[in-house]
Amino acid sequence: MRQGMKQILGAFALVSAVFFGPFNQAKSQDTLHSPLPIPLKFSGNFGEIRTGHFHTGLDVRTEGRAGIPVLAAHDGAVSRVKVSHRGYGLALYLNGGGLTSVYAHLSQFHPRIEAWLMEQQYADEKWAFDGRPSSAFSFSAGDTIGWSGNTGGSFGPHLHFELRDARTQRPINPLHWTFEGSGVTQDMVPPEFRGVWVVPETTGTVEGSPDRFRWTSAYGEGLRVAGPFSLGVEGFDRLDGERFTHGPYGIDVWMNDSLIHSHRMDTLDFSTNADVAAHIDLPAWQDRKGRVHRVQRLPGNRLDIYQRTSGRSSCSVEPGDSARLEVLLLDAAGNETRTGLWLWGDSVAIAKDTLNPAPFEYNLPHRLEVEDVVVEVPANALYGDAVIDIDRSDSGRITVWSEARVTRSDYTLTVPVPSAFMGSGDPMVLCAVDEKGEVEEAWVSDERNGHIQVRLDRFGYFEVRQDTVAPVLGQPVLVDGVLSISIGDDLSGMDRWEGRCGEHWMRWGLDKGVLSYALSDGVLQDRTQEDIRVWCIDAAGNIGQKVFTLASLQAE
Ligand SMILES: [Zn+2]
Known part of the structure; x- marks a missing residue:
């Protein structure tokens, strides 16, 4: 190795x-x-x-x-x-x-x-x-x-x-x-190639269709392309005898012998690591865990994993011409997988749906207002040009749709508060929900002039809800010298917690929704009859608590 x-x-x-x-x-x-x-x-x-x-x-x-x-x-x-x-x-x-x-x-x-x-x-x-x-x-x-x-x-x-x-x-x-020391799993298995994605842009087509196309050698020697297109490489690595799949160490792509993409996973940078969203085909990852590495580089992508040749502009092949695409996948042990295909220039071009809204230019500020919902995107908040659209349904669900899915830095979303919640004085919670309405992320905000405003970095489905439910603390249990209490909260999530015996602070730790305290800390020594009070507060300010004594648990 x-x-x-x-x-x-x-x-x-x-x-x-x-x-x-x-x-x-x-x-x-x-x-x-x-x-x-x-x-x-x-x-x-x-x-x-x-x-x-x-x-x-x-x-x-x-x-x-x-x-x-x-x-x-x-x-x-x-x-x-x-x-x-x-x-x-x-x-x-x-x-x-x-x-x-x-x-x-x-x-x-x-x-x-x-x-x-x-x-x-x-x-x-x-x-x-x-x-x-x-x-x-x-x-x-x-x-x-x-x-x-x-x-x-x-x-x-x-x-x-x-x-x-x-x-x-x-x-x-x-x-x-x-x-x-103890040895490392050998890696003799080359990375697995899953396909080259050809994504037509504007008036482009692949195999006569405006839809994106995944090529593998099973399809044939190549594809017919017309107009501008971008490319993606899908693949992963695996170690010998392991079921886990990993990322490739590097990918190189050549078009007609000229290197158009090259990246290596040698070092990363925490300040730009979120730009993975611009390196990959994000919808492919979010929708089917597809690991598609973009060959073209979005302008807002700050990652420094690329060799200088990695291009920003899309490709094209003139009608009657052909281009050879070669792809190399590498793992860290030096195993490699190569593949290649022909791209044949096609003159058939289909006009894209002209009803689509025009994309927002990534380097300009934008404001979009539809039915009292306002999206304000600062300049350079997007990784690249992207269409953004707003839809508000009768049920109160707000859709802020964009093919970009996320932003590089926060944008501002202002939404009207449902009339049922108006004037209650309670904090409102803007929830990002999935298609079934399950809350994925929540932001607490105060109502102002019948609206709430939140700064966030994702698009999708949103609903305004109210969080008036306090965190729920389960029954305390004592096992092997450790006290534990399960806690749960809906919507806004746990903000902080504390536990004391009388005046004395107890070191309650939290992991995966369970608070625990080790008796070996000694706070409860000679205090088995004294009240222990554990309380939790959620991000909307609701408080839940539990009061008990160690003696009551030891008696069980
Ligand atoms: Zn880890």
């Missing part, structure tokens, strides 16, 4: 100055210690497409369970400890040798870190934490620094392992390192 990767790096040495710059700077060592004492198997790789971002690390499988020791990948000192019920959950950052390694979704930190953290949390009276330890927690490669878990935005036990350039904090591809 190492050999294959070296060959690939060699092949691209000529462009390394522009391509591999940040990655070369950070690479002060060739090997890392395996972050787990079990063979490394991945359920996610660096640079694969996720909703709203490219994945910035490796998801390492942990035999479907929590509690596996997590090992320092290199010598270093803990530079950051983060505790949250979202994102990385319990996360540890280790600095050393020009690198920062990140270990996320942990169930527990090393006891020395845990003790220090607990002191901070009790001093702040806050469970959520993000800070740099004042004392030096130093570890050697292979030392246990914590235990794996499933905390934060993790859907199944695994270790999220991330490498960063310590100076810039830019994440880099860990598969460029060799892992010593």
Whole structure:
């Protein structure tokens, strides 16, 4: 595997100055210690497409369970400890040798870190934490620094392992390192090619139709195209014997021997990572989890994963002419898949539906008002030119439709408040809903002149609702020295929570809708008969609470 990767790096040495710059700077060592004492198997790789971002690390499988020791990948000192019920959950950052390694979704930190953290949390009276330890927690490669878990935005036990350039904090591809210790899954399987998408623009057609077309070799040697079109490449990578699919490491596309697209997943940048929305065919991803990489680059796309040749303009083939398209898919182990097709210039052109509204130009501000619903889009909020349309149904559902699906920066949506809610004084909630009316995202806003106004970065279906329902706290339970209470809230979502025994703050943590407190913290010692009060407040200000004593639970 190492050999294959070296060959690939060699092949691209000529462009390394522009391509591999940040990655070369950070690479002060060739090997890392395996972050787990079990063979490394991945359920996610660096640079694969996720909703709203490219994945910035490796998801390492942990035999479907929590509690596996997590090992320092290199010598270093803990530079950051983060505790949250979202994102990385319990996360540890280790600095050393020009690198920062990140270990996320942990169930527990090393006891020395845990003790220090607990002191901070009790001093702040806050469970959520993000800070740099004042004392030096130093570890050697292979030392246990914590235990794996499933905390934060993790859907199944695994270790999220991330490498960063310590100076810039830019994440880099860990598969460029060799892992010593327990071994890594071999990768001899080339990436899988799923198709080249040809997308006609304006008056263009493919195979005589204005609809987009997915070509695979099963269809034949090529396609007839007319007018301007753009291209997409669909494909993914897989490791030997693994059912998980990953992102490809790189894609190159040539048209008549000239390179028109080239990208590599060597390093990412958190400040532009959301531009994955412009790199991919977003509707294909949202509607069928299709991983289609756009060959043409939208003007608002700020990602620096591309070689300079990656083009912005669409392609065309003159009638009677032909063009050869060649596609190369790469994985990080150096395996590759090649395919190619002919594009034959066609003179048949069909006029596009002229009833379509004209697209908004991405670099200009726009205001659109339909039936008292107003959309205001600032200049450069869109990744590229896009049609935006508003529709308001009798049921109160508002559709703000756009092929763009999302914006690069926020736009403003102003909608009328339903008359039934008018003047109630309660906060309104604008809900983004799916086709069935299930709430996907919610924004709390106050009514003003019969309207509410929200800044957001997505299009779709919206409804105005009211959140007057307080969070619901379930019955407290005591298992193995841990108190836990499940909590739930509709619409606006949980904002904050707190638990006290009398005056005394208790360290209640939140994970996946369950609050928990460990008796080993000691607050309840000699206070078994005293009232424990746990309360939650949602984003609309509704409060739910539970009062009980430890003695009542121990008696059960
Ligand atoms: Zn991950």
